[in-house]
Amino acid sequence: MSESNSFPSDFLCGAATSAYQIEGSPLADGAGPSNWHQFCREGGRIAHDDNGDVACDHYRRYGDDVAIMAQLGLQAYRFSISWSRLLPEGRGRLNLKGLEFYRRLAECLAERGIQPFATLYHWDLPFALESEGGWANRDSAHWFADYAHTVFRSLGEYISHWATLNEPWVVVDAGYVQGVHPPGVSSPETAPRVAHNLLRGHALAVQAFRADGVGKIGLVVNLEPKYALSSDPADVAAMTRSHAYMNRQFLDPVLLGAYPDEMAEIYGASWPRFPDSELKLIQEPIDFLGVNYYSRSVVRDDPRGGLCAALPVVQHAAEHTAMGWEVFPEGLESALRWVKRRYGDIPIYVTENGAACDDPATCQGTIEDTQRIAYLRRHLIAVRDAMRAGVNLRGYFVWSLLDNFEWTYGYSKRFGIVHVDFVTQQRSLKASAKFYARVISSRGAALDN
Numbered sequence: 001m002s003e004s005n006s007f008p009s010d011f012l013c014g015a016a017t018s019a020y021q022i023e024g025s026p027l028a029d030g031a032g033p034s035n036w037h038q039f040c041r042e043g044g045r046i047a048h049d050d051n052g053d054v055a056c057d058h059y060r061r062y063g064d065d066v067a068i069m070a071q072l073g074l075q076a077y078r079f080s081i082s083w084s085r086l087l088p089e090g091r092g093r094l095n096l097k098g099l100e101f102y103r104r105l106a107e108c109l110a111e112r113g114i115q116p117f118a119t120l121y122h123w124d125l126p127f128a129l130e131s132e133g134g135w136a137n138r139d140s141a142h143w144f145a146d147y148a149h150t151v152f153r154s155l156g157e158y159i160s161h162w163a164t165l166n167e168p169w170v171v172v173d174a175g176y177v178q179g180v181h182p183p184g185v186s187s188p189e190t191a192p193r194v195a196h197n198l199l200r201g202h203a204l205a206v207q208a209f210r211a212d213g214v215g216k217i218g219l220v221v222n223l224e225p226k227y228a229l230s231s232d233p234a235d236v237a238a239m240t241r242s243h244a245y246m247n248r249q250f251l252d253p254v255l256l257g258a259y260p261d262e263m264a265e266i267y268g269a270s271w272p273r274f275p276d277s278e279l280k281l282i283q284e285p286i287d288f289l290g291v292n293y294y295s296r297s298v299v300r301d302d303p304r305g306g307l308c309a310a311l312p313v314v315q316h317a318a319e320h321t322a323m324g325w326e327v328f329p330e331g332l333e334s335a336l337r338w339v340k341r342r343y344g345d346i347p348i349y350v351t352e353n354g355a356a357c358d359d360p361a362t363c364q365g366t367i368e369d370t371q372r373i374a375y376l377r378r379h380l381i382a383v384r385d386a387m388r389a390g391v392n393l394r395g396y397f398v399w400s401l402l403d404n405f406e407w408t409y410g411y412s413k414r415f416g417i418v419h420v421d422f423v424t425q426q427r428s429l430k431a432s433a434k435f436y437a438r439v440i441s442s443r444g445a446a447l448d449n
Contacts, residue, residue, distance in 0.1 A: 007384065007444040012115065012395030013436075014076030015069065015417070016352050018122035018166070021404040022056040023082065029097035032088025034124040035134070035182035045184065050410030056402050057425050062105050064427070068418060069401065070112040072433055073440040077114050078351060078397045079105070080122035080166065083147055086154075090126035091143055099154055106158035117351075117397075118159045119220065120148055120205065122166040123181065134183055135171065135194045135201075145204035152212040160215030163290055163351070164202040167222040168250050171198060177307060180408055188307055189270040192263070196274055199253055203284040219254060220290030220351050223247050223335040227298045229313050234301035238310035241266055242299050245308050247335075255343040257283045266308055288394065289339065290351035293379075294323075296331035321375070322356040322413055329378040336386040336393065345392050353379050354399035356406070356413040359430065367419050367430040376432060380439060381447055398436060402427070 007013070020026070020036045027033060040051035058065055069077055083090065085098035102118075109116045121144065125134055129143055148164070165171075174181035176191045202219060209217045224246055228239035244262035252260050257279055264271045299310040319327040332353065339348060355375040359367050376398065387393045403416035411422055417433040420426075438446040 005384070005445050005448050006442070007387075009443070011387075011393070011443075012076040012349075013440045014074050014078060014115075014117070014395060014397045015072075015401035016078035016397040016399050017058070017401050017404065018080040018119070018124075019082040019085070020052045020055070020122070020124045021400075021406070022058040022402055023085075024053060024055040024057045025059040026052060026082075026085075028059060029101075030088060030095045031082065031098050032084040032090070032095075033127040034082065034084045035127050035130040036124050037084075038127045038130070039182040039184060042184070046408055047410040047412050050405065050412075052405045054422070055405045056420050056422075058402075059101060061425065062101075063108060065402070066105070066108045066112055066114065068427060068429075069109075069114055072417075072429075072437040074114055075440065076117055076161075076395060076397065077109055077401075078117040078119065078163075080119040080124075081151060081155075082124055083121065084124065084126035084128075086151065087126065087147055088128075090129035091146055094150060094154070102155055103158060106155065110158070115161070116159045117161040117163070117349075118151075118155070119163040119166050120144075120151060121164065123171060125182070130183060135197050136176070136190050138193075138197060140197045141200035141204055144201035145208055148205035149208040149212060152209055156213050156215075161288075162209060162213065162215065162217045163220045164205045164217065165198060166220045166290075166351075167292060168195065168198040168202075168219075169222060169246055173246075188267065192267055192271055195249060196272075196278070199250065199282045200278060202254070203281045206284045206286060216287035218286045218288035218290055218349075219250070220292060221247075221250050222292040222294075222352075223339075224294070225296045225331045225334050225338070227296060229298055229300040232301070234303075235299070238299050238301040238308065241308045242297065242310040246297075251289075251339075251343065253279060253282045254286065255283075255289075255346070286346075288347040288349060289343075290349050291335065291339065292352035292399075293332045293335055293350065294353065294355075295321075295325035296328045296334075321371075322358050327355070327375055327378075329375075329382040332379050333382040333386045333389070336383075336391045337389055340391050347392050347394050349394050350383060350396045352397060352399040354415050354417075356415045359414055359419065362428070365428075366434075367428065369430045369432045372417070372430070372432040373435045376436065376439075377447055380444070384444060384447070 179186040226243040228235040244260040403420040406413040
């Protein structure tokens, strides 16, 4: 990178969303229910018993949303494909109307010069497959590979960049350890098998892409640098376990061919011995890594034990977003440099980064979300600094384009740079959207203004 304050000419600036969070119409035109569609109907699971039945109505308003992307100058758009919209039973019959939606979306993006980045799995498993044990079923890896094969064959000419899984750690921890996401169980003894099946499915999908796809394929993980509260050996050990559990559990097998040694300590007798042939499969080469980053975590030893025997510590003096997450842009550069040190010079995209804020009321037609602007500015500068340090960064996607259904928080948390009135579905650019547009048009120089 040059010594100027600009991003390279081939650096992509985009925005990200996911299917269940914005599309709405989850059963329209022959689609099948997902695990999230069902989960939202289990009382008390979601704040205010919200659901994704309408969300941002993107399924019907995608043309207007792509026009907003073009207005902002987005160079790329990361979205996910709803497995159950394409395969209502999870396998077998292809729903052509669901397929046509994604074709139209990709074509609309191409017409505006916006590069599509598609994620195959952003947490919404067909409920028909959840009913057969979901990711705890060993066959799930093959279900996913068959789905991926169908998608590549059907949409490959429209989309050049693919991600297999989004944040598999969240699928495991929130779904099978904490029990706050589907399937909503607390079964730590099941979690290692689920994680392994996800990675087997990822690898088989990559193999399907090599046979049928054109372009690039990768994996998206969420990274959260871990810091020990003190130099006490117990706190340091807790930090090491927490780092292995969240940050290395999925990257080490894919990029180094083995799970972290700490996993056996974390899970104890529940940690299986996986066949060498499957570890070799999981190491199927990928073209890029997607990194989602929001904050760091400060931990201390938990003398009561527990999965990692580590407790997160809230940094009371720090600035926090509406999610209660510390604003810590240094952690983004740290995470990116750590990936390079440990795993080599793999191409990286920051596939999610953003802030939920308590947005103020409209002032003369604009929502002046100054906290979000400050967050984005500082994290984009961290991205630039990481590139100057030699990290092979190819692009950045803000989370999120639109205010949306924020999983168990329902509609109570707003991450969007575009405001959505969930009653009227009216979209309004926030000040952060206009700021991001200036960053894009100036290739990053606006960060210093």
